[in-house]
Structures are given as structure tokens and as C-alpha cells.
Amino acid sequence: MNEQDIDFPCPVCGALESVKMITHIDEIPYFGEHTQITLLCNSCSWRQTDFIPAEGKKAGAWSLTIDSPEKLTARVVRASSCTIRIPELDLAVNPGSNATGYVSNVEGVLKRFQDIINMVQRDLMSSPDNSHEEAEHLSQLINMSAIIAQLSTEEPTPVTLELLDPHGHSMILHPDANERPLTTEELVELPVGPDPAVFSTDDMENSS
Ligand SMILES: [Zn+2]
Numbered sequence: 001m002n003e004q005d006i007d008f009p010c011p012v013c014g015a016l017e018s019v020k021m022i023t024h025i026d027e028i029p030y031f032g033e034h035t036q037i038t039l040l041c042n043s044c045s046w047r048q049t050d051f052i053p054a055e056g057k058k059a060g061a062w063s064l065t066i067d068s069p070e071k072l073t074a075r076v077v078r079a080s081s082c083t084i085r086i087p088e089l090d091l092a093v094n095p096g097s098n099a100t101g102y103v104s105n106v107e108g109v110l111k112r113f114q115d116i117i118n119m120v121q122r123d124l125m126s127s128p129d130n131s132h133e134e135a136e137h138l139s140q141l142i143n144m145s146a147i148i149a150q151l152s153t154e155e156p157t158p159v160t161l162e163l164l165d166p167h168g169h170s171m172i173l174h175p176d177a178n179e180r181p182l183t184t185e186e187l188v189e190l191p192v193g194p195d196p197a198v199f200s201t202d203d204m205e206n207s208s
Pocket of ligand 1 (some may be wrong): 011
């Protein structure tokens with residue numbers, strides 16, 4: 001159980017600095033890690049317990065420019081239906097067959113990206129193929145790691161973290177984070193992961 005203050009106005013009464021988030025991470029057989037989030041307002045007693053963030057279930061994209069070490073601490077709620085991208089690095093993690101949602105911060109998301117880069121790099125280095133293409137790929141990976149590492153310095157070259165979630169269950173909790181609706185093209189193209197309820201009424205509402 002983890003409780004923290006959220007830098008977001010209450011969606012009901014608009015009170016500032018009175019919304020708290022309580023997160024609780026659970027393991028459910030056949031489903032995997034499951035995060036229950038409760039948002040509550042001390043001013044008006046509004047309360048929401050769900051996997052759904054305060055903004056509600058609206059297909060949407062969140063983005064945050066990571067341009068200072070402070071941004072690394074921004075909370076990230078990533079649902080299993082969410083694609084995460086860093087366009088400057090040409091990196092994307094799509095909801096895979098075993099995608100699970102998680103609550104982390106920007107630093108934790110970057111670490112997940114770094115783990116993937118390391119894994120690909122190890123595979124590449126252990127392969128007997130020493131082609132020019134492969135050397136190029138390797139230097140790209142090393143370059144990505146360097147860009148990620150410099151984000152924790154005082155004045156980093158900024159990159160953008162993007163969350164695209166057709167189910168609208170994902171969110172970046174930071175005052176500088178931007179939200180926009182997904183475009184029709186994005187809604188068609190984005191995978192939503194293992195969720196079998198692809199054609200649920202829920203989705204019909206989202207796409208209307
Ligand atoms: Zn309130």
C-alpha cells in the first residue's frame with residue numbers, strides 16, 4: 001500500500017492539493033500483476049477506486065517532455081492496453097501478449113526501456129554475425145542508452161514520453177503533462193493487448 005499526494009485538481013470540486021492516490025499492487029492468477037488505484041479528495045470526499053484514472057475512460061494520449069531530473073519522479077499509470085513511445089529514440093513498447101499494467105514513475109519506465117535495450121544488445125553481441133548492419137544497430141543501441149543516461153543530469157537534452165491508450169486507462173500525473181484525444185488513425189492502428197473485450201460496449205463508447 002502506497003499513499004501519495006497528487007498534483008492534480010479534484011475533478012469534482014476543483015480543490016487543489018487535496019487529491020490523494022492510494023495504490024495497491026496485487027497478483028491475480030492468469031491475469032498477472034494488477035494495480036488497484038484509489039483516488040480520493042479530502043475536500044469533497046470524492047473517491048474513485050478502479051484501474052481508471054481521474055480523467056475517466058477516454059481514449060487518449062499523454063505526453064511529457066523530460067527536460068529536468070524532477071520529471072523523472074512524475075507518476076505514470078500504465079494500463080495493459082497502453083503503448084509507450086519515446087519518438088526521439090524511435091522506441092515503442094506495445095501491449096504484448098503478456099502485457100500487465102503498472103504504476104511507476106518516469107524513471108521506472110525508462111529503466112524498463114533500458115532493460116529491453118540491454119537485452120537486444122546482448123543478443124546482438126552473442127550472435128556470430130558481424131555484418132556492417134549489425135555494427136550499425138549496435139551503435140544505435142549504445143547511443144539510446146547514452147541518451148537515457150543523460151536524462152538524469154541537470155540539463156538534459158529532452159526527450160518525450162508518450163502514453164497512447166485506446167482504453168483510456170493510462171495517465172502521466174504531472175502538471176506539465178499534456179493530454180490529447182487519439183486520432184482515428186491511431187485508434188485503428190494501436191494494439192490493445194491481451195484484453196479479450198476488444199469489441200465490448202466499452203470500446204464502442206470510446207470510439208464514438
Ligand atoms: Zn474534491
